[in-house]
Amino acid sequence: MDPVPATIVTGFLGSGKTSLANELLASAPPSERWAVLCNEAGEESMRDELRTTRRVELVEVLGGCACCTLNLQLVLALAQLARRASSLDRLLIETSGVADPVPVLRAMQAAPVRAAFAVEQVVTVVDARHAAAAIDPWLWKRQVGVADRIVVNKVDVATRQDLERIDERLRGAARDDAAGCWAAHGVVDPARLLAPVRAATGRTSAPVHAPAAHDGHVAQDGHGAEHDHDHADYRSVTLVPPPRISEQRLREWQRAAARHGGALRTKGTATLEDGRRVELQGVGEELRLRPAERAAPDRISVIGVAPDERALAAMLHERVATAPRPTTP
Numbered sequence: 001m002d003p004v005p006a007t008i009v010t011g012f013l014g015s016g017k018t019s020l021a022n023e024l025l026a027s028a029p030p031s032e033r034w035a036v037l038c039n040e041a042g043e044e045s046m047r048d049e050l051r052t053t054r055r056v057e058l059v060e061v062l063g064g065c066a067c068c069t070l071n072l073q074l075v076l077a078l079a080q081l082a083r084r085a086s087s088l089d090r091l092l093i094e095t096s097g098v099a100d101p102v103p104v105l106r107a108m109q110a111a112p113v114r115a116a117f118a119v120e121q122v123v124t125v126v127d128a129r130h131a132a133a134a135i136d137p138w139l140w141k142r143q144v145g146v147a148d149r150i151v152v153n154k155v156d157v158a159t160r161q162d163l164e165r166i167d168e169r170l171r172g173a174a175r176d177d178a179a180g181c182w183a184a185h186g187v188v189d190p191a192r193l194l195a196p197v198r199a200a201t202g203r204t205s206a207p208v209h210a211p212a213a214h215d216g217h218v219a220q221d222g223h224g225a226e227h228d229h230d231h232a233d234y235r236s237v238t239l240v241p242p243p244r245i246s247e248q249r250l251r252e253w254q255r256a257a258a259r260h261g262g263a264l265r266t267k268g269t270a271t272l273e274d275g276r277r278v279e280l281q282g283v284g285e286e287l288r289l290r291p292a293e294r295a296a297p298d299r300i301s302v303i304g305v306a307p308d309e310r311a312l313a314a315m316l317h318e319r320v321a322t323a324p325r326p327t328t329p
Contacts, residue, residue, distance in 0.1 A: 013097030014283030019186025
């Protein structure tokens with residue numbers, strides 16, 4: 001049996017990877033069965049963010065090593081999928097926004113995974129406005145350097161200066177043969193992204209402009225697997241919001257968390273003072289709210305550079321909690 005085609009979607013926090021993954025899932029022929037493997041740095045499930053159907057199997061690796069992707073849970077998940085690859089038509093892997101995609105490519109080359117799946121393309125999503133290159137140059141170059149396709153997302157809210165700046169940075173980090181396109185809300189032509197690249201070129205791994213190791217430093221993760229890194233101290237913390245909070249105060253907390261709490265990405269659910277439950281999607285100081293669909297306890301997951309959990313919780317409860325309404329005499 002021929003290996004099942006696999007697509008890897010990577011990119012920095014908040015770039016729009018999940019929006020793009022949903023576009024790809026929506027393009028799946030009704031007769032096909034896909035598996036989606038998500039490696040998420042936080043504890044929040046992706047189940048309610050991805051448009052999965054009964055023809056799409058979702059496999060999640062949650063709460064693992066936040067800075068690097070290769071860990072025991074990921075390897076085990078790939079091995080389990082490999083055992084039932086004959087029932088699948090495509091594997092879609094969405095990496096964590098703070099993950100180095102190079103170890104994922106290495107894992108895909110290990111037996112028996114290599115016999116079951118063949119990586120056809122690596123798609124890197126880049127936010128046209130937020131310069132991840134300035135936050136973590138090493139990781140950004142790793143994510144861009146492996147790309148066969150580069151999707152510059154959120155161009156609808158980017159300025160001309162943003163686009164010129166990101167274009168210049170990509171020219172210095174991407175491979176010469178990487179194809180690029182502009183996108184808004186992760187909307188692209190799925191056929192263009194899913195066209196086989198690596199099978200046609202014979203490439204099984206992608207060179208990266210960043211060095212594989214720094215000063216000979218090789219770290220051990222908590223599972224005993226080796227990984228090389230020299231990037232920021234990414235961590236994930238989970239907070240319990242107040243029972244009722246105002247939208248204005250919640251937005252104030254997002255700004256404060258980004259400025260003073262080390263937060264880069266926030267997601268979760270909360271209940272507003274009028275009783276509406278909302279889903280939070282925050283990037284930097286920006287916060288997007290939409291009606292929450294799932295019935296679950298309110299939680300907010302924060303991913304950032306050494307996020308200060310105590311400070312974030314204090315700001316959430318002391319500065320964001322809705323003040324008691326005055327009583328009528």
